[in-house]
Amino acid sequence: MTGQEIVFTLLGVVAVGSAVLVVTTRQLVHAALWLVVSLGALAGGYLVLTAEFVAWVQVLIYVGAVVVLLLFGIMLTRAPIGRAADLDSGNRWAALAVALATAGVLVSVVVIGFRDASMPLRAGGGSADALGAAVFRTWVLPFEVLSVLLLAALVGAIVLSRSDVGGPKEKEPTKKRGER
Amino acid sequence: MPDLLEVVLKLVLVAAAFAVLPLLVGQAEHKVMAHMQGRLGPMYAGAFHGWAQLVADGVKFAQKESVVPRAADRTVFKLAPAVAIIPYLLVLLVIPVGPDGQVALDLGLGVFFALAVMGVGVIGAIMAGWASANKYSLLGGMRVAAQLMSYELPLVFAASSVAMAAGTLSLSGIVEEWRWWWLPWQAVGAVVFFVAGLAELRRPPFDMPVADSEIIFGPYTEYGGLRFALFILAEYAGIVVLCALTTVLFLGGWKGPFLDAELGWLWTLLKAAVLAFVVIWLRVSYPRLREDQLQKLAWAYLVPLSLGQLALTGVVKVALA
Numbered sequence: 001m002t003g004q005e006i007v008f009t010l011l012g013v014v015a016v017g018s019a020v021l022v023v024t025t026r027q028l029v030h031a032a033l034w035l036v037v038s039l040g041a042l043a044g045g046y047l048v049l050t051a052e053f054v055a056w057v058q059v060l061i062y063v064g065a066v067v068v069l070l071l072f073g074i075m076l077t078r079a080p081i082g083r084a085a086d087l088d089s090g091n092r093w094a095a096l097a098v099a100l101a102t103a104g105v106l107v108s109v110v111v112i113g114f115r116d117a118s119m120p121l122r123a124g125g126g127s128a129d130a131l132g133a134a135v136f137r138t139w140v141l142p143f144e145v146l147s148v149l150l151l152a153a154l155v156g157a158i159v160l161s162r163s164d165v166g167g168p169k170e171k172e173p174t175k176k177r178g179e180r
Numbered sequence: 181m182p183d184l185l186e187v188v189l190k191l192v193l194v195a196a197a198f199a200v201l202p203l204l205v206g207q208a209e210h211k212v213m214a215h216m217q218g219r220l221g222p223m224y225a226g227a228f229h230g231w232a233q234l235v236a237d238g239v240k241f242a243q244k245e246s247v248v249p250r251a252a253d254r255t256v257f258k259l260a261p262a263v264a265i266i267p268y269l270l271v272l273l274v275i276p277v278g279p280d281g282q283v284a285l286d287l288g289l290g291v292f293f294a295l296a297v298m299g300v301g302v303i304g305a306i307m308a309g310w311a312s313a314n315k316y317s318l319l320g321g322m323r324v325a326a327q328l329m330s331y332e333l334p335l336v337f338a339a340s341s342v343a344m345a346a347g348t349l350s351l352s353g354i355v356e357e358w359r360w361w362w363l364p365w366q367a368v369g370a371v372v373f374f375v376a377g378l379a380e381l382r383r384p385p386f387d388m389p390v391a392d393s394e395i396i397f398g399p400y401t402e403y404g405g406l407r408f409a410l411f412i413l414a415e416y417a418g419i420v421v422l423c424a425l426t427t428v429l430f431l432g433g434w435k436g437p438f439l440d441a442e443l444g445w446l447w448t449l450l451k452a453a454v455l456a457f458v459v460i461w462l463r464v465s466y467p468r469l470r471e472d473q474l475q476k477l478a479w480a481y482l483v484p485l486s487l488g489q490l491a492l493t494g495v496v497k498v499a500l501a
Contacts, residue, residue: 027253029256033256056289056292056296057296059299059300060292060299063296063300063303064296064300064302064328064332065329067303068302068303068306068329069329071303071310071325072329075309075310075321079310079318081311081313128289128349
């Protein structure tokens with residue numbers, strides 16, 4: 001094994017281990033914090049594979065924004081310190097089965113699809129230049145389709161979260177101007 | 181072997197800058213604030229105009245008992261100061277102070293790295309707010325999270341406008357490309373970046389998360405001694421990082437009126453120091469924004485302004501090409 005492979009394996013172990021802790025810990029906020037470790041290790045994995053841009057986007061979006069949003073949501077609703085007895089779900093065995101089945105499908109697809117094919121890693125292969133050229137030259141149509149999908153989701157989120165859009169207006173209590 | 185020596189020297193220099201510059205900003209804050217308010221500020225420690233005041237403060241902090249509240253989550257409580265301060269040290273590694281490799285680590289994606297890592301530091305404050313088992317701390321932590329979510333967007337937009345103008349994400353590359361007429365061209369982006377950065381650091385007037393008149397000291401209420409000192413150090417290291425980043429992105433970094441190659445590092449430091457003075461000045465002159473005003477400033481003004489700047493950058497870039 002080369003040094004890169006060892007580092008990559010270690011990062012993978014950290015990512016999977018902390019991901020397991022996310023779902024098994026009895027402390028709600030700890031789950032979110034373990035998610036930070038897991039996503040960070042994933043970013044490290046991208047770095048080892050020379051995908052620098054994806055790695056830092058992973059840190060910026062997932063660690064910096066998504067987890068902060070999660071923590072905000074948890075703290076806004078319920079964030080007890082210490083073990084919470086009701087964090088166990090009755091569905092956990094079903095969830096485990098689904099998780100194992102998904103992992104099985106993904107692993108077998110990769111194994112059957114690629115066998116022992118390998119690709120040499122070049123420094124700069126995952127830089128912003130290379131990625132930008134690939135996305136906006138070769139893959140521009142899928143990119144546009146994805147952006148339409150995201151836009152639709154965004155509009156949907158706004159419609160769902162605003163009660164004053166689309167719904168029957170009469171049901172809302174009439175407020176006087178300036179009243180809270 | 182010379183390579184190794186160079187790397188070690190650079191790391192030592194970055195560590196020294198990380199240890200000294202925040203203290204300089206802190207001392208400047210003591211004195212500048214005092215003089216703006218018609219006071220003298222510290223005058224006794226170290227004899228000459230109280231230059232050793234922060235050293236004395238550090239000694240005091242180190243002597244204090246390390247207290248963890250009984251109901252707190254001990255691990256997270258102890259981990260939080262480290263999570264708050266280490267990201268700023270990492271960002272300092274990629275900031276170029278002068279031309280021709282006067283940077284500890286020349287990353288091709290420097291801008292992205294700096295912004296991504298700066299966002300992680302905020303998790304430290306959120307962890308502190310939750311783990312303290314104190315409702316005021318929790319409220320402060322929530323305000324930190326809400327503030328980060330709204331100000332991260334204009335920060336990234338403003339930085340990407342400069343990256344678009346320069347055609348590179350490397351911090352040294354951006355300074356290389358910089359010309360004086362970028363000042364008016366990127367002016368809106370510069371202001372948005374600086375203001376959003378201030379908000380991300382939770383500096384006044386954006387210090388709602390630590391609003392002392394309502395929630396004592398927000399996430400840091402339960403901290404004392406060295407851990408508290410680390411949080412305060414993180415705040416001042418954050419000022420250094422923000423001022424240096426604004427200098428490099430918007431003010432041309434090491435480019436000055438003369439002797440760019442020889443005195444480049446001096447120009448960078450000088451520009452960053454002026455910005456740090458502005459940070460202190462704003463603290464003295466502006467009252468704290470209320471939470472709703474804070475959110476409105478981000479979503480109703482900074483985000484549209486930064487989008488407008490992006491559009492302007494694109495139009496000018498295409499017109500020039």
